[in-house]
Amino acid sequence: MGDSEMNKKKKFSLGSTDKERRNNLIVIFLAVILIVVVVLFFMQRGEHKQIMQSLNAEKDSIQVELNEIIQSYDSLKTDNDTVNSQLFIAQTKVKDLMLEIGQVKKASYAQIEQYREEVGSLRRIMRNYIVQVDSLNRRNQQLMEENAQVKQEYAQIETQNVQLEKEKERLSQRVEKAATLEAQGLTAFGINSRGNDVSNSDKAEKIQVNFTLGKNITAQRGAKNIYVRIQRPDQILLLKSKNDLFPFEDLRIPYSAMREVTYEGNDLPVNIFWDNTGEPPLIPGEYTVDIFADGNNIGTTTFSFKK
Numbered sequence: 001m002g003d004s005e006m007n008k009k010k011k012f013s014l015g016s017t018d019k020e021r022r023n024n025l026i027v028i029f030l031a032v033i034l035i036v037v038v039v040l041f042f043m044q045r046g047e048h049k050q051i052m053q054s055l056n057a058e059k060d061s062i063q064v065e066l067n068e069i070i071q072s073y074d075s076l077k078t079d080n081d082t083v084n085s086q087l088f089i090a091q092t093k094v095k096d097l098m099l100e101i102g103q104v105k106k107a108s109y110a111q112i113e114q115y116r117e118e119v120g121s122l123r124r125i126m127r128n129y130i131v132q133v134d135s136l137n138r139r140n141q142q143l144m145e146e147n148a149q150v151k152q153e154y155a156q157i158e159t160q161n162v163q164l165e166k167e168k169e170r171l172s173q174r175v176e177k178a179a180t181l182e183a184q185g186l187t188a189f190g191i192n193s194r195g196n197d198v199s200n201s202d203k204a205e206k207i208q209v210n211f212t213l214g215k216n217i218t219a220q221r222g223a224k225n226i227y228v229r230i231q232r233p234d235q236i237l238l239l240k241s242k243n244d245l246f247p248f249e250d251l252r253i254p255y256s257a258m259r260e261v262t263y264e265g266n267d268l269p270v271n272i273f274w275d276n277t278g279e280p281p282l283i284p285g286e287y288t289v290d291i292f293a294d295g296n297n298i299g300t301t302t303f304s305f306k307k
Contacts, residue, residue: 183211183299201305207274227255233285
């Protein structure tokens with residue numbers, strides 16, 4: 001083999017080695033770039049995952065805050081219908097935002113920031129309502145206490161009025177009692193036609209009732225009707241006419257005899273007679289006599305007839 005051919009083979013061998021080296025370098029370079037890309041991809045993927053986890057954590061935190069706001073609204077109680085309506089509307093807005101956030105699968109930074117601002121606004125509104133409701137409740141409590149105090153004072157006044165009415169009634173009864181006339185020395189007995197006392201029922205033609213209207217400076221003066229009721233031993237009332245009636249309490253009751261007198265506040269002797277002429281014969285036994293004046297029973301006595 002000649003020198004020229006050997007030189008050609010030598011040059012060809014050297015050229016092939018350089019080309020292989022360049023190819024190897026290119027492969028190595030591409031491999032390095034691929035490794036770098038893969039590493040960057042996994043790093044970016046890890047960072048993205050961390051970012052999504054962070055955003056989801058923020059979203060969960062916002063939902064927790066919204067739930068706390070909803071519970072705070074549930075605890076607000078007031079008797080004011082207008083405020084209750086406003087509370088319902090405000091709470092509905094919180095629930096709507098919570099529902100909206102719950103439907104978001106992947107939240108962005110911008111969305112999280114927006115939700116944060118809305119939560120802050122809703123929380124400020126809630127705090128304003130807390131202050132308002134607290135003020136209303138304290139005012140209502142104050143009014144209830146004032147109302148209870150007024151009721152207590154009113155009850156005390158009512159009690160005092162009842163006591164005053166009772167005292168007035170007692171005083172009125174005392175005055176009325178003090179003004180009541182009294183038939184003092186009340187006696188009753190039978191007399192015959194000559195006016196003599198008789199003790200036998202078959203000899204008595206009249207019954208005489210004697211008494212004295214006692215002195216009373218508080219009693220009303222002037223003309224007074226004095227009524228006598230005489231009851232026989234058999235509980236029958238001696239009566240001239242069924243129309244002989246006088247007022248007593250809430251009734252009109254019959255009387256046996258009546259006399260009008262003029263009373264001036266001093267002792268006044270009075271005689272009243274029952275005339276048995278034309279009436280059934282008197283019977284033996286005990287008779288009861290009651291005297292009435294000014295609607296009051298002012299005296300009672302008894303007497304008896306023999307056979």
